[in-house]
Amino acid sequence: MGCPLRPVNSFALIKFKTFGMRSYSLIAPAKINLHLEILGDRSDGYHELAMVMQSIDLADHITLRSLDIDAIRVRCDSSEVPDDSNNLAYKAAALMFQQFPDVFAQYGGIEINIQKRIPVAAGLAGGSANAAAVLVGIDLIWQLGLTQAELQGLGAQLGSDVPFCVAGGTALATGRGEELSPLPDLDNLYVVLAKYRSLEVSTAWAYKTYRHLFSSSYISDPKGLEARAARVHSGPLVQAIARRNGAKIGQLLYNDLEKVVLPAHPQVAQLKNAFSSTNTLGTMMSGSGPTVFALAESRPQAEEIQEQVKKVIPDPDLGFWIAQLTTSGIRVTQ
Numbered sequence: 001m002g003c004p005l006r007p008v009n010s011f012a013l014i015k016f017k018t019f020g021m022r023s024y025s026l027i028a029p030a031k032i033n034l035h036l037e038i039l040g041d042r043s044d045g046y047h048e049l050a051m052v053m054q055s056i057d058l059a060d061h062i063t064l065r066s067l068d069i070d071a072i073r074v075r076c077d078s079s080e081v082p083d084d085s086n087n088l089a090y091k092a093a094a095l096m097f098q099q100f101p102d103v104f105a106q107y108g109g110i111e112i113n114i115q116k117r118i119p120v121a122a123g124l125a126g127g128s129a130n131a132a133a134v135l136v137g138i139d140l141i142w143q144l145g146l147t148q149a150e151l152q153g154l155g156a157q158l159g160s161d162v163p164f165c166v167a168g169g170t171a172l173a174t175g176r177g178e179e180l181s182p183l184p185d186l187d188n189l190y191v192v193l194a195k196y197r198s199l200e201v202s203t204a205w206a207y208k209t210y211r212h213l214f215s216s217s218y219i220s221d222p223k224g225l226e227a228r229a230a231r232v233h234s235g236p237l238v239q240a241i242a243r244r245n246g247a248k249i250g251q252l253l254y255n256d257l258e259k260v261v262l263p264a265h266p267q268v269a270q271l272k273n274a275f276s277s278t279n280t281l282g283t284m285m286s287g288s289g290p291t292v293f294a295l296a297e298s299r300p301q302a303e304e305i306q307e308q309v310k311k312v313i314p315d316p317d318l319g320f321w322i323a324q325l326t327t328s329g330i331r332v333t334q
């Protein structure tokens with residue numbers, strides 16, 4: 001769907017012809033949370049979080065192409081994703097147009113093509129990864145030379161997970177998720193992901209319900225919040241990551257949002273139990289769910305876990321994906 005932004009001006013078209021057509025293809029990896037802890041409330045309505053985020057090589061493929069009209073056009077091969085201004089990729093392009101109006105006037109609009117591989121509304125940051133790819137891709141097409149920190153600053157205006165998706169890898173995320181400290185690379189492990197295709201969980205609902213049930217235990221003083229985030233940074237999970245100790249990482253997986261999503265969706269709790277009964281290193285819901293993942297030392301082990309769970313829950317609605325942990329965020333392929 002093409003959404004006109006403003007009338008085409010002839011100067012823009014002449015300049016555009018000077019630069020010629022440019023296009024880039026990018027890989028936008030999903031993330032899982034190895035740790036998700038809700039620490040308290042913020043004055044902006046978000047939560048204070050302490051998370052360990054991890055990129056996986058299950059990724060969407062994004063192609064960006066300059067258009068000779070002043071429009072943003074989104075095409076996606078999945079009907080679950082909006083193809084208008086509600087798409088986070090569209091919003092990323094609109095933000096770039098707003099931030100760099102003169103460059104936009106030189107280069108014209110953008111067509112964004114999304115090949116969806118990351119399950120939607122699954123707690124895997126698919127939309128955020130797409131937005132991050134659009135920021136990186138437009139920076140390249142327009143030859144802006146923005147730094148990673150500048151791209152992440154723009155990403156934070158679009159969503160809390162976007163800054164992480166730009167850089168990817170393994171990171172501690174605090175604040176509302178946009179303050180990042182890189183952690184040692186972790187790519188020696190595999191995950192089996194499973195999600196009921198017909199089940200979606202709204203991130204906003206999960207956090208709102210958590211606040212309703214657990215806000216009495218929130219940390220309210222800034223020093224206390226800082227101390228708790230620092231304890232996660234120096235804690236056993238981060239030590240296990242530094243030692244690439246898969247068994248220990250598996251034992252230390254943690255997600256506060258399980259406390260609201262599992263009771264509300266018993267089939268997700270049942271899925272987690274099924275994973276627990278296999279020889280996995282550990283199993284956890286990712287983000288606000290409903291995807292559940294299980295860690296494995298190798299691809300064959302991941303395949304074996306998948307087969308075991310398929311036998312316990314032979315439901316055709318249950319989708320499975322196997323992925324390797326990866327050190328990279330948005331990557332350009334051409």
Ligand code: ATP
Binds near residue numbers: 087120126
């Ligand atoms: P997070 O883990 O960041 O909360 P998520 O994996 O739970 O994200 P998304 O896949 O990003 O959720 O989708 C959340 C909602 O955003 C869906 O309802 C979807 O329709 C909408 N959406 C908008 N743009 C996109 C996009 N480019 N890709 C996927 N979903 C999108």
